[in-house]
Amino acid sequence: MGAMADIWEKLLLSVIVIVVALLTRLVLRHVIRRSVAALVERGRDRNGDLGAKARSILARAGGLSAERHRQRVETLGSLLRNVVDVVLILVVVLTILATFGVPMGPLIASAGVGGVALGFGAQSLVKDYLSGIFMLAEDQFGVGDLIHVGDLKGTVQEVTLRVTKLRDPSGTVWYVRNGEILTLGNVSQGYSTAIVEVPVAIDEDPERVQSVLRAAVGTMAEEPEWSEVLLENPTVLGVDSMSEGTMVLKILLKTGPDQQWGPMREARARALRALAAEGVRGPILPGVPGARPGV
Structure with missing residues (x-):
C-alpha cells in the first residue's frame, strides 16, 4: 500500500510539474506575442519623420518596408517560441526523472562533459548562429x-x-x-545621396551659374519621370573648390536606396545643356591657345 501511495504521489508531482510548465509556456508565448506586435508597430512608424512621398518611395524600395520588418520580427518570434518549448521540455523531463528517483548526477555530468566538448568544437558554429539571430533581430x-x-x-x-x-x-x-x-x-536601407560636380571657368559669376543650375534641375522631383525616384528636388550647394582655371559647383541629389544613378546622369546632362545655352564657359585649361588666364 505504501509503495502504491508513493507512486501516486510521484505521479501527482509529475502532473503538477507538467501543468506549471504549460502555464509558463502560455505566459512566455503571450509575452513573445505582445513583444512581436509592439516591434511590428514600431516598424510601421520608422518613417514617421519623413514626408508622405518619401515614405512611399522608401517603402516601395524595400529598405524600410513595414512588411519586410514584420516578416523578420515574426520569424524571430517563432525562433524564440521554439527555444522556449525546447527548454521547458528539457526541464520537465529532467524534473520528472528526478521525481521517480532516476540518478541525475551521472546524467548531468555526462551532459556537462559533452556540452563542454561540443562547445569547444563548435565555437564558430555557435558564433555564426548567434550573429544570425542578432542580424535578424x-x-x-x-x-x-x-x-x-x-x-x-x-x-x-x-x-x-x-x-x-x-x-x-x-x-x-x-x-x-x-x-x-x-x-x-x-546601400539599400534608408535612402541614397549623390553629388554631381559641375566644373566651369573660374572667372564666371558664381551666382549666375547657380541660378542657371537651379533652373535646370531644381524641379526634377516634380516631374512624372523622376517623382518616383527622387525624395526631394535637387539642391545646388554652391561653389565647392577652385583651382587653376576651374571652379567646381556641386548639386546634391536625394533618392530612394540605390536609385541615384539615373538622376545623376540626368542632372549632369541638364546642367551641361543649360550652361551651354546660357553661354557659361567650361574650365580654362592652362596652355590652350586663346584661353584667358584664371582670375
Whole structure:
C-alpha cells in the first residue's frame, strides 16, 4: 500500500510539474506575442519623420518596408517560441526523472562533459548562429539588399541563421558566415545621396551659374519621370573648390536606396545643356591657345 501511495504521489508531482510548465509556456508565448506586435508597430512608424512621398518611395524600395520588418520580427518570434518549448521540455523531463528517483548526477555530468566538448568544437558554429539571430533581430539587411561586407559588394540572395549568400556584380555567388561579418554597409536601407560636380571657368559669376543650375534641375522631383525616384528636388550647394582655371559647383541629389544613378546622369546632362545655352564657359585649361588666364 505504501509503495502504491508513493507512486501516486510521484505521479501527482509529475502532473503538477507538467501543468506549471504549460502555464509558463502560455505566459512566455503571450509575452513573445505582445513583444512581436509592439516591434511590428514600431516598424510601421520608422518613417514617421519623413514626408508622405518619401515614405512611399522608401517603402516601395524595400529598405524600410513595414512588411519586410514584420516578416523578420515574426520569424524571430517563432525562433524564440521554439527555444522556449525546447527548454521547458528539457526541464520537465529532467524534473520528472528526478521525481521517480532516476540518478541525475551521472546524467548531468555526462551532459556537462559533452556540452563542454561540443562547445569547444563548435565555437564558430555557435558564433555564426548567434550573429544570425542578432542580424535578424536588428533588421540589418534582407533578401534583395545591396550590401558591403568587408571587401565584398553584392546583392543578398539568401539569409539563414548561419550563412548569408551574396551575388556580386560579376555574377559570382559568395557564401559569408554570419559570425565573420564584422563591418557591414547596407546601400539599400534608408535612402541614397549623390553629388554631381559641375566644373566651369573660374572667372564666371558664381551666382549666375547657380541660378542657371537651379533652373535646370531644381524641379526634377516634380516631374512624372523622376517623382518616383527622387525624395526631394535637387539642391545646388554652391561653389565647392577652385583651382587653376576651374571652379567646381556641386548639386546634391536625394533618392530612394540605390536609385541615384539615373538622376545623376540626368542632372549632369541638364546642367551641361543649360550652361551651354546660357553661354557659361567650361574650365580654362592652362596652355590652350586663346584661353584667358584664371582670375
